[in-house]
Amino acid sequence: MENTRCENCIVRQFNSLRAMSKEELKRVSDSKTTKTVKKGEPLFEEGDKLNGVYCVRNGVSKLSKLSPNGKDQIVKLATRGEVMGQRAVIAEETSNLSAVAVSDMEVCFIPKDSIATTLQKNPNFTMEVLRHMAHDLKEADDVIVNMSQKTVKQRIAEAFLYLKNNFGENNEGFLALTLSREDIANVVGTATESAIRIISEFKKKGLIHTSGKQIGIKDERKLKDLAQGF
Amino acid sequence: MENTRCENCIVRQFNSLRAMSKEELKRVSDSKTTKTVKKGEPLFEEGDKLNGVYCVRNGVSKLSKLSPNGKDQIVKLATRGEVMGQRAVIAEETSNLSAVAVSDMEVCFIPKDSIATTLQKNPNFTMEVLRHMAHDLKEADDVIVNMSQKTVKQRIAEAFLYLKNNFGENNEGFLALTLSREDIANVVGTATESAIRIISEFKKKGLIHTSGKQIGIKDERKLKDLAQGF
DNA sequence: CTCAAAACCTGATAATTATCATAGTATTGC
DNA sequence: GCAATACTATGATAATTATCAGGTTTTGAG
Numbered sequence: 080m081e082n083t084r085c086e087n088c089i090v091r092q093f094n095s096l097r098a099m100s101k102e103e104l105k106r107v108s109d110s111k112t113t114k115t116v117k118k119g120e121p122l123f124e125e126g127d128k129l130n131g132v133y134c135v136r137n138g139v140s141k142l143s144k145l146s147p148n149g150k151d152q153i154v155k156l157a158t159r160g161e162v163m164g165q166r167a168v169i170a171e172e173t174s175n176l177s178a179v180a181v182s183d184m185e186v187c188f189i190p191k192d193s194i195a196t197t198l199q200k201n202p203n204f205t206m207e208v209l210r211h212m213a214h215d216l217k218e219a220d221d222v223i224v225n226m227s228q229k230t231v232k233q234r235i236a237e238a239f240l241y242l243k244n245n246f247g248e249n250n251e252g253f254l255a256l257t258l259s260r261e262d263i264a265n266v267v268g269t270a271t272e273s274a275i276r277i278i279s280e281f282k283k284k285g286l287i288h289t290s291g292k293q294i295g296i297k298d299e300r301k302l303k304d305l306a307q308g309f
Numbered sequence: 310m311e312n313t314r315c316e317n318c319i320v321r322q323f324n325s326l327r328a329m330s331k332e333e334l335k336r337v338s339d340s341k342t343t344k345t346v347k348k349g350e351p352l353f354e355e356g357d358k359l360n361g362v363y364c365v366r367n368g369v370s371k372l373s374k375l376s377p378n379g380k381d382q383i384v385k386l387a388t389r390g391e392v393m394g395q396r397a398v399i400a401e402e403t404s405n406l407s408a409v410a411v412s413d414m415e416v417c418f419i420p421k422d423s424i425a426t427t428l429q430k431n432p433n434f435t436m437e438v439l440r441h442m443a444h445d446l447k448e449a450d451d452v453i454v455n456m457s458q459k460t461v462k463q464r465i466a467e468a469f470l471y472l473k474n475n476f477g478e479n480n481e482g483f484l485a486l487t488l489s490r491e492d493i494a495n496v497v498g499t500a501t502e503s504a505i506r507i508i509s510e511f512k513k514k515g516l517i518h519t520s521g522k523q524i525g526i527k528d529e530r531k532l533k534d535l536a537q538g539f
Numbered sequence: 540c541t542c543a544a545a546a547c548c549t550g551a552t553a554a555t556t557a558t559c560a561t562a563g564t565a566t567t568g569c
Numbered sequence: 570g571c572a573a574t575a576c577t578a579t580g581a582t583a584a585t586t587a588t589c590a591g592g593t594t595t596t597g598a599g
């Protein structure tokens with residue numbers, strides 16, 4: 080694998096690393112390692128002590144947490160440009176989430192030392208990280224409200240719209256990110272069978288079209304209305 | 310109202326203001342204003358532009374978000390030492406949450422300027438804020454999992470345990486923080502009637518005792534088991 | 540290619556939760 | 570003190586969601 084320098088990495092534009100100085104970036108670049116992770120493989124597990132953060136260059140990872148009843152709740156999908164493990168490294172705690180690739184990925188592992196020293200010395204960088212975390216926190220609040228106040232049907236409609244907005248569609252009109260039915264159920268927090276049933280219903284009503292695992296949005300207007308509760 | 314100086318305020322130990330220098334603290338103290346807020350009164354509303362943060366000296370506030378179906382979801386209860394509005398001020402966004410007092414409160418309003426300048430100049434303070442936000446984010450993840458994977462019964466059991474652990478009991482063995490049934494329902498994300506029904510059931514089973522609005526924990530062991538799903 | 544495992548799908552049923560209706564019980568303002 | 574108002578409580582019922590059980594289809598390893 081060619082070892083692209085962080086200085087030239089486009090992905091950096093999307094995350095807090097853009098607030099680093101040339102020298103800081105150089106140090107990060109020298110200490111980082113690039114890995115490929117196949118779909119289905121874990122990056123880290125809940126409870127792991129993380130020695131650094133993972134910057135996503137390509138692909139998507141699900142961040143999930145095991146609930147006492149044995150089900151996995153997907154809390155977030157991390158894509159190109161996102162930095163995973165930041166929270167745990169900053170709080171100096173073990174990870175509260177597991178990360179598993181849902182598509183083939185290319186990630187850069189950045190040891191925590193180079194992050195920690197920059198955090199102490201470059202207030203711009205620290206502020207940038209802070210802003211990102213503030214954004215994540217707001218999103219988490221939104222998820223809490225959705226989970227507790229919307230029906231499964233509404234949440235699934237919303238999930239499809241989210242997938243379209245964040246990962247786009249391929250040239251056949253299907254969502255570019257294909258999740259298994261089980262993963263969809265774990266995003267919205269329901270039983271796999273319930274998710275499948277609602278997907279079938281959406282298909283029957285002409286809101287979506289499917290082909291195997293693939294799902295495409297057919298009537299975005301109606302899906303949006305449904306997500307809002309009409 | 311006597312205007313206690315931040316320098317001497319014990320509450321400061323619990324939040325990020327403890328990372329401020331003497332001079333910074335002095336500036337904050339000079340610019341802050343102290344307010345009392347009666348139970349039921351709002352501190353700010355969802356969508357408000359906040360010109361500063363609120364540091365809780367006494368009392369408790371609910372932080373909630375209106376869902377499209379018209380129900381209010383309580384996302385967090387902020388108590389002594391907590392700083393409200395931090396997220397919005399840092400992200401330079403309007404507040405995504407409303408804050409309403411659930412008991413009589415005493416809060417200090419700190420204009421954002423004195424916060425912002427300290428954020429830029431004192432990396433220790435920024436890091437401290439970052440650590441607090443990292444903690445909040447983890448808690449939010451936990452709430453998401455609870456909301457989506459646990460039953461209403463489990464969530465109510467958990468809420469009572471949470472109230473005991475975080476706000477304690479009075480000398481008659483009741484939870485020190487008394488919430489209305491509606492607020493309990495809004496914490497847990499269910500209909501008020503459902504919450505009341507389950508509270509009655511818990512009482513009948515000897516898990517709790519009640520007197521008017523007041524609730525006391527009687528069998529903590531069983532409540533814990535229930536919250537875990539046994 | 541083949542076949543076993545995994546994923547998907549549907550039906551029947553049970554459990555959970557929301558909604559509506561109604562009545563009792565506190566609280567509060569005048 | 571009393572009426573208006575808000576809060577608490579419970580029943581009846583409907584809607585939502587989970588679970589179990591069975592198929593079918595897809596996938597991937599050998």
